[in-house]
Amino acid sequence: MSTAVFSTEPLASRLLAPVRDLQALLAFRASGLDRRRRHRLQLALGIVVGLTLSAIVVPAYVRGSAHEAGVGKILGILPSIYLGFLVLAAVSAAASGGGRELVPRDQAVAWPISPTTDHLGSLLLAPLNVAWLLQAWTLLGMTSYSAGPKGLLLTVLPVLAYIGLATALGQVVAWTLEWVRRGPSGTWIVRGIVLAVAALVAGVLVTGHLTEVLDHSPTLRVYLAALNGQSPGLHTYVVPTLTTALLAAAAVVVGALPAGWAARRAPREEHRLETGLFRPRPNPASDLWALVRIDRAGVWRSVPLRRGLLVLAVMPGAIALAGHLQWTRLTILPGLVASGAALLFGVNTWCLDGRGGLWRQSLPVAPGQMFTARVWVLAEVLLATALLTVTLGATRAGRPTPEQLLSVVAVLVVVTGQVLSASMRWSVDHPYAVDMRSARATPAPPVVMVGYSTRLALSTTVVGLVFSGLAEVADGTTLILQVAAFLLLISVFRIYRARSRWLDPAVRAKIVVTIAG
Amino acid sequence: MSVSLSDPTHTRTAEAVDVRGLHVRFGSVHAVQGVDLTARAGDGTALLGRNGAGKSTTMRVLAGVVPPSEGVVSVAGHDVALDPMAVKRAVGYCPDVGGLVPRATPWEHLQLSARLRRMDDWESRARDLLERFDLGEVMHRVTSGFSHGMGRRLSVVLAAFHEPEVLLLDEPFDGVDPTGVTATMDVIGETRARGGAVLVSTHLRELAVEACSTALVLRGGSAVARLDSAELAGEEGTRVYRGLLD
Numbered sequence: 001m002s003t004a005v006f007s008t009e010p011l012a013s014r015l016l017a018p019v020r021d022l023q024a025l026l027a028f029r030a031s032g033l034d035r036r037r038r039h040r041l042q043l044a045l046g047i048v049v050g051l052t053l054s055a056i057v058v059p060a061y062v063r064g065s066a067h068e069a070g071v072g073k074i075l076g077i078l079p080s081i082y083l084g085f086l087v088l089a090a091v092s093a094a095a096s097g098g099g100r101e102l103v104p105r106d107q108a109v110a111w112p113i114s115p116t117t118d119h120l121g122s123l124l125l126a127p128l129n130v131a132w133l134l135q136a137w138t139l140l141g142m143t144s145y146s147a148g149p150k151g152l153l154l155t156v157l158p159v160l161a162y163i164g165l166a167t168a169l170g171q172v173v174a175w176t177l178e179w180v181r182r183g184p185s186g187t188w189i190v191r192g193i194v195l196a197v198a199a200l201v202a203g204v205l206v207t208g209h210l211t212e213v214l215d216h217s218p219t220l221r222v223y224l225a226a227l228n229g230q231s232p233g234l235h236t237y238v239v240p241t242l243t244t245a246l247l248a249a250a251a252v253v254v255g256a257l258p259a260g261w262a263a264r265r266a267p268r269e270e271h272r273l274e275t276g277l278f279r280p281r282p283n284p285a286s287d288l289w290a291l292v293r294i295d296r297a298g299v300w301r302s303v304p305l306r307r308g309l310l311v312l313a314v315m316p317g318a319i320a321l322a323g324h325l326q327w328t329r330l331t332i333l334p335g336l337v338a339s340g341a342a343l344l345f346g347v348n349t350w351c352l353d354g355r356g357g358l359w360r361q362s363l364p365v366a367p368g369q370m371f372t373a374r375v376w377v378l379a380e381v382l383l384a385t386a387l388l389t390v391t392l393g394a395t396r397a398g399r400p401t402p403e404q405l406l407s408v409v410a411v412l413v414v415v416t417g418q419v420l421s422a423s424m425r426w427s428v429d430h431p432y433a434v435d436m437r438s439a440r441a442t443p444a445p446p447v448v449m450v451g452y453s454t455r456l457a458l459s460t461t462v463v464g465l466v467f468s469g470l471a472e473v474a475d476g477t478t479l480i481l482q483v484a485a486f487l488l489l490i491s492v493f494r495i496y497r498a499r500s501r502w503l504d505p506a507v508r509a510k511i512v513v514t515i516a517g
Numbered sequence: 518m519s520v521s522l523s524d525p526t527h528t529r530t531a532e533a534v535d536v537r538g539l540h541v542r543f544g545s546v547h548a549v550q551g552v553d554l555t556a557r558a559g560d561g562t563a564l565l566g567r568n569g570a571g572k573s574t575t576m577r578v579l580a581g582v583v584p585p586s587e588g589v590v591s592v593a594g595h596d597v598a599l600d601p602m603a604v605k606r607a608v609g610y611c612p613d614v615g616g617l618v619p620r621a622t623p624w625e626h627l628q629l630s631a632r633l634r635r636m637d638d639w640e641s642r643a644r645d646l647l648e649r650f651d652l653g654e655v656m657h658r659v660t661s662g663f664s665h666g667m668g669r670r671l672s673v674v675l676a677a678f679h680e681p682e683v684l685l686l687d688e689p690f691d692g693v694d695p696t697g698v699t700a701t702m703d704v705i706g707e708t709r710a711r712g713g714a715v716l717v718s719t720h721l722r723e724l725a726v727e728a729c730s731t732a733l734v735l736r737g738g739s740a741v742a743r744l745d746s747a748e749l750a751g752e753e754g755t756r757v758y759r760g761l762l763d
Contacts, residue, residue, distance in 0.1 A: 274662025280624050283632065290632040294621050301620040301659060355615020356660075359626075359675060362580040362610040364602050365633045437619065437661055505584040505601065510543070512582065516614050 018116035018256075025102050025113070025121065029445070044451040048133065051454075055137035059145035060152050078142055082162060082219035084319060085135045089170025092129055093122070095311040097304060097439030098178040098262055099171055100125040100446060105438040119171065119259035123252065126167050128446050130339055130453035134461075136163050143226050154229035154237070161244040162222045168251035175258035182265035198318075205322060269303050270437065287365055291373035298352035299381055304439035305344055312340040313385040317392025327404035330393050331467040334386035334408075335415040335460025339453065341385045346378050346423035347452050348443035350515050351434050357512035371424075371502050375495065378423060382416045403480060407471035410484035414467075415460045417491030422456060424498040428507065433517035463487065533558045533593055533683050533714035534579060540587035541574050548574040550738035551588070556714045558682070561705060561729035563746055564718040567762055570735035572718040573613045576687045579716065580610035593682040606634065609681035611672040613688045613718070619661035623652055623671050626660070627678060634679045646674045650700045665692040670700070677704045684708045684715045690724050702728060722758060726750045734761045 033041065093099045099122025103113065126132060140159055147155040181190045204210050225240035232238060278301075284290035299305050316333050319325075325333075345352060353360055360370070390408060394400075400408070432444050442449050470480045501507050534556040541549040549571040556562040564572040577583040579592055581601040590597045593607035610616075618626065624643070631639040647653045650670040660668060673689050689701050705715050705728045719725050725732060725746060732746040742761050749758050 271662070274659055276659075277657045278622050278625075278659065280622075280628070280657060283628060287633055290629050294618060294625060294629055297625065297659075298618065298620045352618075352620075354617075354619045354661075355612070356618035356621070358577070358582055358612035358614070359610065359616040359672070360618065361582040362605055362608065362612075363630060363633045364605040366602070509577075509583040513543075513577075516612070 018114055018120055021113065021117040022102070022120045022124070025117070026124075029102065029447075033447075040451065041447045044447070044454065047454060048450065051133075051137060052140065055141040056144050056152065056156050059141040060147065060149040060155075062145065075146055078139075078146065079217045079220040079223050080214045081135075081139060081142065082166075082222060083214070083217050085139055085163070086166040086169060086219075088131055088135055088315070089126065089166045090173040091170075091311055091315055092131060093126065093170045093174030094177045095304075095308050096174075097267070098122060098175045098259065099440065100128070100442055101438065101440040102446070104435055104441060106435045115260040115263040116256040118263070119175065119256050120252075122259075122440070123168060123171055123255070125446050126171065128450045128453070130343065130457040131336065132167070133453065134336070134457055139163065143223070147227050147229060151230040151232070154232055155226050157229065158222050158225040158237075158241040158244055161241055161248055162219070165244050165248035165251060168248050168255060172251055172255045172258060175255055175262050179258050179262040179265065182262060182268055187269050201318075201322065210322065267439070270439070273301060273303055288369055288373055288376075291365070291370060292376055295352065295373050295377040299345065299377065302345075302436065304436070304441070307439070308344045309341055309381065309385050312337050312344075313388040314392065317389040320389070320393030321396055324396055325393050327394070327397050327400040327408060328468050328471045330390060330397060330408050331411045331471060332461060332464040333389050333393055334412045335418075335464045336457065337386045337389045338382040338415050338419040339456035339460050341382050342378070342419045342423045342456065343443070343449065343453055345436065345443050346382070346419070347426045347449075348430070348432050348434065349374055349378055349423060349427040350431055350511055351436055351443055353512075353515065354436070355516045357515050361508065361512050367503055367505075367508060368499065371499050375420065375424060379416060379420050382419055383412065386412055386416065401471075403473060403476045404471040406477050406480050407467040410480050411464055411467040414484050414487045414491070415463055417488050417495075418460060418463060419456060421491040421494035421498070422452075422459075424495055426452065428498045428501050428511065431511045431514040433515055532556065532591075533560075534562075534716065535591040536575070536579075536588065537590075538588035539575065539578060539585055539590060541571070541578060541583060542586045548738055549578070552735065552738070552740050554733055554740065556683075556716055556731075558712045558714050559709050560731060561709055561715040561717065561746075563725035563729040563732040564716060564735060565720075565722065565725060565732055565749070565758070566735035569737075571738040572735055573687050575735070576610070576613070576685050576716065576718055579604075579683070580608050580612075580685050581605045582610070582612075607682040608685060609676035609679060609683070610685045611669075611676040611687055611689050613691075615668060616672040616675070617660040617663070617668055620659050622659055623647060623656045623674070626671070626675055630675060630678055636679055639678075643678065646678060649703070650674050651696050666694055666697060669693050670697040673697075673701050673704060677708065680708070680711065680713070682713055684713055686715070687718045688720070689717065690719055690721050698724065705729075722749055722754070726754065734758070736762060 101108070101118065102121030102125060127136070140156060143159050144152060144155060177190055177193070180186050183189070204213055221240050222244055225237050225244075228236040281293070284293055316337055320330065320333060350357060390412060394408070430444070430448070434441055434443055436443065444452065466483065467480070470476055470483060473479060532555045534554060536552055536554040539549050539552040539554070540547070552571065552575055554562075554575070564575065566572055574583060578585050578590055578597060581597050581604040585598060592604045595603040595607065597604045627639070627643045631643070644653070647656050650673065652667065652671055652674065655663070655667070660671065663671070669689060669691055670693060673686060676684060676686060684705070686701070686705070690698055693701065705717065708715050715729070717725055717728055726749050729746045732744055732749055733740055734742045748754060
């Protein structure tokens with residue numbers, strides 16, 4: 001591969017070079033998988049494909065004459081949900097500093113990986129995200145539900161093109177923001193942009209123009225094209241679908257520009273944190289408190305984790321706030337937010353120690369206490385993010401019935417336990433050496449993250465739906481408490497089992513040695 | 518030259534470190550295969566050998582971080598398998614890689630260590646050590662921004678902070694500037710002078726010779742020779758060492 005500015009390689013070859021490099025990187029990642037992991041990857045991808053097909057087909061056939069009223073409601077809100085997907089794609093990519101990295105930063109230094117290859121890798125990894133998957137399935141499901149089974153393939157084509165467009169556009173926005181953020185006063189400029197957008201949205205909300213604005217959303221054209229899939233016309237279906245697909249391709253190409261600009265600037269915020277001074281605090285009063293303090297520093301002094309947690313907490317809450325989400329629907333949010341928070345670091349929680357794990361293991365402290373401290377810190381992170389989301393969502397949700405209020409509180413506690421138990425289990429059984437200094441790093445390899453995010457999303461959504469149903473049961477407070485206590489006990493038991501494995505010196509040694517690399 | 522695997526003049530009671538038939542297995546990998554090792558209080562022992570010889574794994578066992586798969590390991594009179602907590606109280610350990618919590622400052626590392634080791638009035642010693650290792654100005658900065666050499670120096674500070682009975686230094690000189698090397702040598706000298714045992718694992722043979730009185734050469738997970746470190750000095754020492762590695 002030539003690195004010269006004036007390369008003698010043909011133009012087509014130069015344009016395709018990043019794609020070839022991407023293939024090489026994918027092959028490199030795949031070569032590190034043994035047969036068992038390959039099998040699990042195939043299974044995970046099979047589940048994702050299966051769920052995607054189900055999201056397309058099942059709602060289309062579920063629809064019947066009895067659902068006409070429901071279809072009417074969906075018709076009204078779907079373009080807004082399409083828009084929401086674009087916002088989500090941009091926010092999640094921006095929160096992770098431009099998108100996830102295909103090869104960890106500390107490994108990537110060995111190869112001349114161009115920013116364009118990096119950009120393409122991030123695009124490829126964008127769907128490996130629980131929020132992206134759920135939103136994409138929602139878009140596909142609701143569209144096929146509203147259109148019905150006739151011409152289903154043609155119905156979903158514009159939606160798929162739009163999903164591609166929104167993801168690529170989100171990447172363009174994310175790289176641009178990252179480029180600005182890395183520039184002079186970049187952090188303040190980005191904060192200003194975020195505040196301005198928030199003020200604009202709030203202004204639209206307060207003045208009651210939200211419906212009017214959403215009615216003019218360009219996503220309406222995509223949705224209409226999807227509905228016209230039953231009887232496709234040139235101008236009603238073919239042109240908008242092709243336009244969406246071409247725009248998606250253009251966004252993929254354009255994204256390489258800000259990716260290159262960002263790559264030429266150093267990450268200032270991370271560097272500032274690494275060179276900044278932290279005032280010493282009084283000596284801790286207990287061993288547990290000393291451990292908790294160090295563990296908390298691992299989370300809250302990390303720019304990517306702090307930013308990711310804030311976005312996770314605020315975004316769904318703001319959407320719930322704007323969309324007047326009712327109490328019975330609020331039960332879905334804590335699970336998704338807690339899952340997202342765990343996916344930032346919790347699923348490989350010992351990676352917070354990095355290579356310091358070896359030193360920490362040589363300190364005279366009971367291993368059980370180390371485990372308790374980590375559980376405590378992870379639990380407070382999960383609870384805090386989910387609580388902030390629910391608080392925001394509840395602001396405009398009206399006055400709840402006792403059952404509704406109790407359901408939301410119960411779901412907060414239950415999903416925290418559920419996500420916590422899964423995180424501690426995976427952290428003990430499957431440690432990975434990762435450098436979490438990079439905002440774009442994931443706590444486990446991307447393919448493993450697919451499995452984790454899918455499992456967390458499924459289990460917590462089911463719990464959210466259960467409590468959503470219980471919230472409607474008259475005089476159901478006792479039942480809600482019983483179900484919550486039962487589910488919580490399962491989580492406690494699982495955490496206890498993970499702790500028992502951690503207490504085994506051989507298991508603990510394997511974890512710290514693996515994490516230390 | 519005298520090359521032997523045991524030193525008959527040592528009595529078990531005087532030994533700060535006593536390792537008999539140590540084996541460590543990680544799945545199918547046999548990292549350490551029957552190492553015997555003794556180190557007396559006040560002695561400096563160098564662990565030498567090529568990459569993968571089992572030096573770091575042996576150090577991790579002595580620090581109570583990795584449990585032995587087989588064999589008896591006694592550190593400061595405590596069996597690492599039966600009483601790892603007592604071993605951890607007696608040992609100061611500088612791991613071969615990193616050894617620092619990325620988002621914590623040097624001061625917070627020391628604060629944690631002092632708390633868990635029940636140390637009172639530790640602040641002046643902490644400041645003194647940090648100054649000697651030229652880390653005084655960065656004691657309140659997170660360690661993720663440290664250079665490799667700074668990280669190594671801080672790891673030595675953390676290991677020596679509580680004046681341990683057994684000081685385990687794994688690659689303490691790797692990437693360290695002359696000031697750091699001198700400070701590390703001083704710490705080793707002080708530990709030996711107050712009756713502590715020091716074990717140093719390193720690839721820098723000349724520094725090992727300077728810091729330690731005895732050397733143990735490992736090859737393929739086993740100990741192949743125990744000799745006076747002076748025998749490894751100079752060109753003759755290079756020849757002897759190469760002969761033991763091949």
